[in-house]
Amino acid sequence: MIRLGPAGVPISAKGSSSVDGIKRCAELGLNAMELEFVRGVKMSVDVAKEVGKVAKQLDVALSIHAPYYINLTSAEAPKIAASERMIADTLSRAAAMDAVVIAIHAGWYGKLNPEQATEQMITKFTKLAKLSEQRGWDNVKIGTETTGRMSQWGTLDEILELCKAVPQCMPVIDWAHLYARAGGNIDYTAILDKVKRFKHLHCHFEGIKFSSKAPGTGNELSHTPINGHPPFEPLAREIVKRKLDVTIIAEGPTLEQDSLKMKRIFEKLGHSFG
Numbered sequence: 001m002i003r004l005g006p007a008g009v010p011i012s013a014k015g016s017s018s019v020d021g022i023k024r025c026a027e028l029g030l031n032a033m034e035l036e037f038v039r040g041v042k043m044s045v046d047v048a049k050e051v052g053k054v055a056k057q058l059d060v061a062l063s064i065h066a067p068y069y070i071n072l073t074s075a076e077a078p079k080i081a082a083s084e085r086m087i088a089d090t091l092s093r094a095a096a097m098d099a100v101v102i103a104i105h106a107g108w109y110g111k112l113n114p115e116q117a118t119e120q121m122i123t124k125f126t127k128l129a130k131l132s133e134q135r136g137w138d139n140v141k142i143g144t145e146t147t148g149r150m151s152q153w154g155t156l157d158e159i160l161e162l163c164k165a166v167p168q169c170m171p172v173i174d175w176a177h178l179y180a181r182a183g184g185n186i187d188y189t190a191i192l193d194k195v196k197r198f199k200h201l202h203c204h205f206e207g208i209k210f211s212s213k214a215p216g217t218g219n220e221l222s223h224t225p226i227n228g229h230p231p232f233e234p235l236a237r238e239i240v241k242r243k244l245d246v247t248i249i250a251e252g253p254t255l256e257q258d259s260l261k262m263k264r265i266f267e268k269l270g271h272s273f274g
Helices: 018-027 045-058 077-097 114-135 156-165 175-181 188-194 233-242 256-268
Strands: 002-006 032-036 061-065 101-104 141-145 169-174 201-205 207-211 219-224 246-250
Touching: 002 018, 002 256, 018 032, 018 045, 032 246, 045 061, 045 077, 061 077, 061 246, 077 101, 077 114, 101 169, 101 201, 114 141, 114 156, 141 156, 141 201, 156 169, 156 188, 169 175, 175 201, 175 207, 175 219, 188 233, 233 256, 246 256
Parallel strands: 002 032, 002 246, 032 061, 061 101, 101 141, 141 169, 169 201, 201 246
Antiparallel strands: 207 219
């Protein structure tokens, strides 16, 4: 199944609440929405339960983007503890609303080399997965997102190593981040081959501006509406050809407009959304 939706409440929604956003997604023929907890976890568990009820009624699959402030590789113990609390708080709300996955920017390399950073991520996410099981939140996947800057932990290979060690973890593939980090290059076939063991893929897609000082490297600068950088249609062709079970969240500034643009491309390729 292919699910499409925006990162946050659609711009065209009548109100600004998550329920307003879910209802607008359903009106537009979209079937997913990612709640943005990027400035902090401010939703109560009770409200999360109500949000989940509406989403289930309207068949809109939910996910949550965890706060941006998370850094599990910080050199400061209080920052790591705060990061763990934010992830736990996000998981609790995700479980209450029956969200599929939470998406996390997990941290920066800092003074660690990539191997050391990955080892620390495995240690921290193993601890979080155990807490999740104890609290009954393990119906929610812990998603670590591919990152768009060379200083950030989160190459696809690093994330796949984490997922192998911690089964509750899954990759959240931000295609534009991979494109930026590789200096404006992307091989959809090779990437999808790497993640073929996952029954469901959760993805972000948007246009992106980036800087590059050396071949094959780059740093994300800002998200833009879908504009061919990276190109979407080749990815859509691969998804349809492989009959993938995938959710794609539009993270560009035009939200539902990009989601509908992706939907039209899938329909052009012969996919029916029912």
